[in-house]
Amino acid sequence: MNQDIHIPALAxxxxxxxxxxxxxxxEINEILLNIYExxxxxxxxxHGRYFQDVPDITARICGICxxxxxxxxxxxxxxxxxxxxxxxLRQLRQLLYCAEYIESHALHIYLxxxxxxxxxxSAISLAAExxxxxxKALRLKKAGNELLKIIGGRSVHxxxxxxxxxxxxxxxxxxxxxxxxxxxxxxxSIDTVTWAATLDYPDFEQDYEFVALNRVEEYxxxxxxxxxxxxxxxxxxDFEKNYIETHVERSNALHSHTLKNSTYFVGPLARFNLNxxxxxxxxxxxxxxxxxxxxLRNPYKGLLxxxxxxxxxxxxxxxxxxxxxxxxxxxxxxxVQPGEGWGVSEAPRGLLYHRYVVDEQGLVRFxxxxxxxxxxxxxxxxxxxxxxxxxxxxxxxxxxLAFEHLLRSYxxxxxxxxxxxxxxxxxx
Amino acid sequence: MSKPTLAxxxxxxxxxxxxxxxxxxxxxxxxxxxxxxxxxxxxxxxxLPGPYDIALVEGSVTTPHEAERIQEIRKQxxxxxxxxxxxxxxxxxxxxxxxxxxxxxxAVYEHPEYLQTLPKSTPxxxxxxxxxxxxxxxxxxxxxxxxxxxxxxxxRPNLPTHSICLDCKRRGIVCVIxxxxxxxxxxxxxxxxxxxCPANGRGCYGxxxxxxxxxxxxxxxxxxxxxxxxxxxxxxxTNISNYAPAFRQAAELLPTRSNQTxxxxx
Numbered sequence: 147m148n149q150d151i152h153i154p155a156l157a158x159x160x161x162x163x164x165x166x167x168x169x170x171x172x173e174i175n176e177i178l179l180n181i182y183e184x185x186x187x188x189x190x191x192x193h194g195r196y197f198q199d200v201p202d203i204t205a206r207i208c209g210i211c212x213x214x215x216x217x218x219x220x221x222x223x224x225x226x227x228x229x230x231x232x233x234x235l236r237q238l239r240q241l242l243y244c245a246e247y248i249e250s251h252a253l254h255i256y257l258x259x260x261x262x263x264x265x266x267x268s269a270i271s272l273a274a275e276x277x278x279x280x281x282k283a284l285r286l287k288k289a290g291n292e293l294l295k296i297i298g299g300r301s302v303h304x305x306x307x308x309x310x311x312x313x314x315x316x317x318x319x320x321x322x323x324x325x326x327x328x329x330x331x332x333x334x335s336i337d338t339v340t341w342a343a344t345l346d347y348p349d350f351e352q353d354y355e356f357v358a359l360n361r362v363e364e365y366x367x368x369x370x371x372x373x374x375x376x377x378x379x380x381x382x383x384d385f386e387k388n389y390i391e392t393h394v395e396r397s398n399a400l401h402s403h404t405l406k407n408s409t410y411f412v413g414p415l416a417r418f419n420l421n422x423x424x425x426x427x428x429x430x431x432x433x434x435x436x437x438x439x440x441x442l443r444n445p446y447k448g449l450l451x452x453x454x455x456x457x458x459x460x461x462x463x464x465x466x467x468x469x470x471x472x473x474x475x476x477x478x479x480x481x482v483q484p485g486e487g488w489g490v491s492e493a494p495r496g497l498l499y500h501r502y503v504v505d506e507q508g509l510v511r512f513x514x515x516x517x518x519x520x521x522x523x524x525x526x527x528x529x530x531x532x533x534x535x536x537x538x539x540x541x542x543x544x545x546x547l548a549f550e551h552l553l554r555s556y557x558x559x560x561x562x563x564x565x566x567x568x569x570x571x572x573x574x
Numbered sequence: 575m576s577k578p579t580l581a582x583x584x585x586x587x588x589x590x591x592x593x594x595x596x597x598x599x600x601x602x603x604x605x606x607x608x609x610x611x612x613x614x615x616x617x618x619x620x621x622l623p624g625p626y627d628i629a630l631v632e633g634s635v636t637t638p639h640e641a642e643r644i645q646e647i648r649k650q651x652x653x654x655x656x657x658x659x660x661x662x663x664x665x666x667x668x669x670x671x672x673x674x675x676x677x678x679x680x681a682v683y684e685h686p687e688y689l690q691t692l693p694k695s696t697p698x699x700x701x702x703x704x705x706x707x708x709x710x711x712x713x714x715x716x717x718x719x720x721x722x723x724x725x726x727x728x729x730r731p732n733l734p735t736h737s738i739c740l741d742c743k744r745r746g747i748v749c750v751i752x753x754x755x756x757x758x759x760x761x762x763x764x765x766x767x768x769x770x771c772p773a774n775g776r777g778c779y780g781x782x783x784x785x786x787x788x789x790x791x792x793x794x795x796x797x798x799x800x801x802x803x804x805x806x807x808x809x810x811x812t813n814i815s816n817y818a819p820a821f822r823q824a825a826e827l828l829p830t831r832s833n834q835t836x837x838x839x840x
Contacts (some may be wrong), residue, residue: 157621160589169821186636188585190678191669194834196809202688202779206666206814209590211714257596257617268618270606280603299770301597302590303781306774314775319718476775508803550619559589 155157158258158268160210161519161560165549167534174534177359179527179553192513196224197482204500207304207418213246214493215292216307218500218515221369223309223368226487226504229480234473235311237466240368241321242297243306244463247367248290248331249301249420250494251414251452254557256283259449263345266421267407279341282334286456288329291325293463297459298319321467328467336432339439339453343436348551352532354525355408356416357389357491363423365417366457367492372472373420374410382488384498391516402521409525412496412518413557415442418451429458442470445529447554477489482508493518495557519559540567578627579614581597583647585633585640585697586667590712592616592632598715608637609722624650624658628725628794630718634660634667634695636839641692641701648702655721656698659711659814663783667695668817673836688779696815706731711781711814715768738763738787754757759810762793777811784820794824804833 164180183542188207192200204219205212217239224231256279264331266272273280291301298304298317306312359370360379372380372388380388382393389410391402404410419423419440425433433439442451482504497516503512529552537548582592596617598605612622620732629651635641648654659665670678671694679689699706708717717733724731738760742749750756750772758777760769771778784790797807811825 158616160616162584186667187670187675187678189834190673191666193836194808195836197780198814199809203666203815206588206711209588212588212590253596261619268622270611270618271620273603273606277603284602287597291597293598298775300712300767302593305770305776308776313771350739393738437791458725464716505833507833 152299158261158554159558159560160208160560163558163560165530167530167538167549172539176381177530177534179530187331189515191511192477192502195510197227197508197510198279199309200502200510200513202303204254207515207517209302210250210559211246211493211495212303213242213307214296214498215490216258216304217243217368217491217517218489218498219502220309220489222487222489222500222502223504224487225489226485227309227480227508228485229310229478229481231311231342231478232474234311235477236315236368236471238308241466241470243296243465244369244466245290245297247291247455247494248463249287249294250290251456252283252287252290253392254494255342255449255456256287258282258557259551259554260345262547263347263449264553266523282337283547286331286334286338289327289460292327292511293321293324293467296324299492300517308477310480311475313476315472315476318470318472321470323493325464328460328464332428332457332464335453335456335460336428338434338456339436339450340496342453342514343438344452345449347370347444347446347449348548349444350533350552352445352447352512352529354415354418354443355404355410357410357412357497357521358416358420359490359497360420361424361426365421365426367459369489369491372490372497375416375420375553381497382490385488385490385495385516386514388503389521390517390573391520400525409528410521411445411519411525413448414451414455414494415445415448416497417492418442418497424455426458426461428461429454432457445552448555448557453558482506486512495519495522495559496551497521517559519556522556522558526553526558531535534558554572576611577608579612579622580609580722581624581629581630581647581651582611582625583629583633585644585661585698586636587658587660587665591661594712594715595630598719601719605719605722606815608726624649625652625836626650627652628659628722629654629660631655631735632657634664634674634697635701636670636692636695636828637690638692644698644701652699652761653705653725654702654723655706655708655823656704656719657708657712657718658708658774659783660695660707661698661773662707662709662818663815663821664697664700664812664817666816667837669812670695671817672812677782678836694772697817698741704814706733708733709783709815710766714768717766729743734765734767735786735794737761737788738765738767739780741765741769742772745769745773749785750777751800753798757792757797757800757802757806757810759797762788762790762824772777777810779813781814782822783815787819788793790820805829806833808834
């Protein structure tokens with residue numbers, strides 16, 4: 147039978163792309179993840195900009211994780227101009243990052259991926275069946291967004307972070323007043339872990355190379371060295387020498403590989419596997435309560451890792467919020483000087499790398515940004531190949547859902563990597 | 575009476591304005607009670623066939639495919655609302671309009687020949703008739719609610735257009751230009767954000783676009799003495815809403831420097 151199957155949209159992801167699966171005589175001939183999200187030329191736009199414009203511009207790469215872009219870029223620019231910030235400013239940046247994790251993880255767990263696991267097409271249809279669950283999800287998400295608002299002015303593209311620190315110390319009383327809601331959010335996150343463990347995940351495991359930031363003393367989010375599950379530890383300065391981006395036809399995103407041309411996996415699963423021991427006690431206890439420990443090699447169970455991370459970031463946010471007593475200047479004064487700098491942080495979706503060259507006037511002469519989803523694309527394609535034989539024999543709707551769920555479990559941010567994910571199964 | 579249908583579309587953008595709908599945490603479940611969310615890929619898999627009563631369009635037109643797609647969306651929509659800086663002004667992506675897109679492609683991509691992109695990033699209204707424009711990067715989510723509410727109540731939405739400067743005066747926020755000598759685009763920028771930047775001790779960078787009827791020449795004259803580095807004010811104008819006519823024309827009055835143009839870094 148000759149049959150072209152055309153399914154026009156993968157929903158509940160950020161950005162647009164297409165998936166084509168060509169089947170001939172029952173064998174899979176070709177799998178193409180086609181990213182046709184329009185190319186956006188951020189690195190080129192940054193050329194010639196004053197360094198202080200950079201965190202405002204790079205935030206616009208992604209409406210879901212603008213803080214990640216701001217944090218990687220301010221660190222890279224501070225490194226370029228040899229600026230050191232105070233521990234208090236670092237803690238406030240960590241608190242801002244916690245807020246983005248709460249908002250982004252709650253969105254992905256409940257609104258983007260969970261509908262696949264509970265056989266719903268969306269959180270909107272789920273709300274008709276389980277209104278209390280969806281209300282809880284929205285309240286959790288809101289807790290993160292409220293914290294973003296207090297620190298950054300607004301949740302999407304906050305305005306307060308700058309090279310050197312923050313334009314202004316956020317209101318101390320407002321941060322302390324949010325602690326009870328963060329305590330509620332921490333309990334809701336523990337409940338999320340328990341609930342997520344009751345869901346039925348597809349049975350699919352692969353032998354991945356995980357890559358994430360690592361720090362000796364804490365679960366790395368804001369900064370760290372780059373660690374691979376194959377044992378290799380490198381400084382951010384050496385990232386481009388070890389992880390290579392290539393431009394493939396069919397895609398407006400760049401795809402990354404290791405030096406040995408193999409795929410690798412960044413994101414919550416990588417962080418959980420590499421840094422499990424550094425999770426805060428309450429998050430580790432939540433993981434133990436559902437018998438979750440590394441190695442976790444099922445991409446669908448990235449949701450469980452995200453839920454455990456939610457407990458971690460809520461707990462950390464409470465500590466940082468309670469300890470917040472601003473004093474002194476909210477940003478360090480420094481003299482503009484030419485230089486090159488590297489900045490890496492863990493966006494909710496994984497490792498985010500920035501490198502800039504700044505001239506003596508503080509103008510950007512070179513910019514390089516490697517977003518997490520670009521690093522995961524090659525791995526996503528490899529997973530599709532592994533999954534496809536068991537799926538293409540299924541009826542069209544089931545097959546489509548299975549592929550879509552796999553891709554959604556990665557929480558791809560296609561807007562970041564360069565919308566409309568389209569699945570074509572062509573049976574020749 | 576059946577519920578009005580809502581469709582949400584993405585063009586070249588960061589997803590932030592669509593996310594603003596999902597960020598209506600307190601209102602979202604009420605909203606889906608009064609409108610039928612017929613097409614909203616970021617939120618749901620199920621799609622209902624058009625035509626739709628309200629189409630919200632995020633993003634600018636930057637590819638040949640998008641230029642065709644917006645025509646189809648217009649045909650399917652009773653009212654079409656452009657949401658956010660990209661859809662109303664061309665957004666940050668319109669920085670390409672002042673340079674050669676080939677140079678930008680060379681700077682980012684190894685094989686620019688694989689790309690399909692237009693030389694300009696254009697607002698939706700440059701492509702099709704738009705009924706309402708909601709400015710902002712991101713859009714103010716309560717303005718989104720206002721447009722939907724107004725449609726249901728069969729009235730025109732109330733969308734203020736005065737400048738940020740006026741909001742600062744009303745709220746008693748000390749002027750950052752006068753008191754701190756900071757370059758602030760507030761006198762020329764449309765209201766809507768809630769005075770975020772001056773309230774955070776920095777100058778407005780114009781992400782809600784130009785306020786209609788403000789004299790940009792007066793704004794430029796007020797800002798010239800407070801520039802901290804050459805080209806600072808031009809940088810504010812050539813930022814998020816750079817292709818909005820009032821900002822574009824004001825930027826043209828200021829000198830350009832060859833070392834401040836976007837483009838080839840390879």
